[in-house]
Amino acid sequence: MTAYSTADHVALVEDLRRLVASRLIDSVEILLPVEPALAALRERLRIDAEVWAAQLLGPDDRLASGVLARLIAALYPGDSGFDPPADWWRTPLGRVTARRLGHPTVENVPFAQAGAMLGITRQGVHDLVRRGKLTGHPAGGVSADSVRDRLAVLHASSNGSDDGSGRSGRGDSRV
Template sequence: MSPTHEELTEQLIRLIDIRLLDPLEILVDGHAAIDPLRAIVRERARSWATTIVSGDDRAAVRVAMRAISTLYPGDGPFDPPLDWWRSPLGQAVARRVGHPNAESVSYAVAGAMLGITRQGVHDLASRDKLTRHPEGGVLSASVRDRLLKEGTRRA
């Protein structure tokens, strides 16, 4: 099931509050200037969610990647836990981007992206419904394509 626009909007707002605005509010000792930022974030999050869920592919990928790089900074590659793929943002990213920085994903990650078990991924790969990667796992693009083509449980 695809995430709804509202679910994605609310998750983006929550993540930005927790990861960016709350720490900034602490840093500036509760300065009132943070409140207008929260209003801007609410407005923009609706626009971002619309683009990710129903915008053209290039714009959706650009917005999704910008959100991921801002909300999940790190020195290494983006490697979210399996349950992240069940979130509205994870579902939308799986559908629009695939895995943001991996050509192939493990059966466990592919299962999380698709909302099925590793065994289910193995069965799909065995029936050539997902493309195996020569070095193991399956191609991230084949997971994304399956989500788009068949409208499976995960978005």
């Protein structure tokens, strides 16, 4: 993974704090209103969200994947596979999940979901498949790995890294 901005880190920390507080700590507070323990949990969350964000945005893909798996399992439990709404992919956690994993639980995603992950329209996804920049999946839709790979190329080019295309990526707004 290439470098992320301070703004990316700060946004991810705030998103993680909000999600863990609202989905986990607030629920514990309703069931077990023991203030000293809750204050300790909130302080621990303040610190751990910084660590998680650094791990998610850092260079270690294996570590980031493990952290994402734990966070998604804890924050979005359920009997069925993780199936976030389209707007989730625009959140800081959704964006880093798409860049690191593609989709965490499926091999292929519908064109509309691929568009949400990439921040483009379904027609834009069709165009990228036609141009060979995304891979169609035999079962339908688009390979989730190809979405992840496309996001990695875009992220690298937006940071001025060479994506192998001969362009620096600066000023190139094409997905």
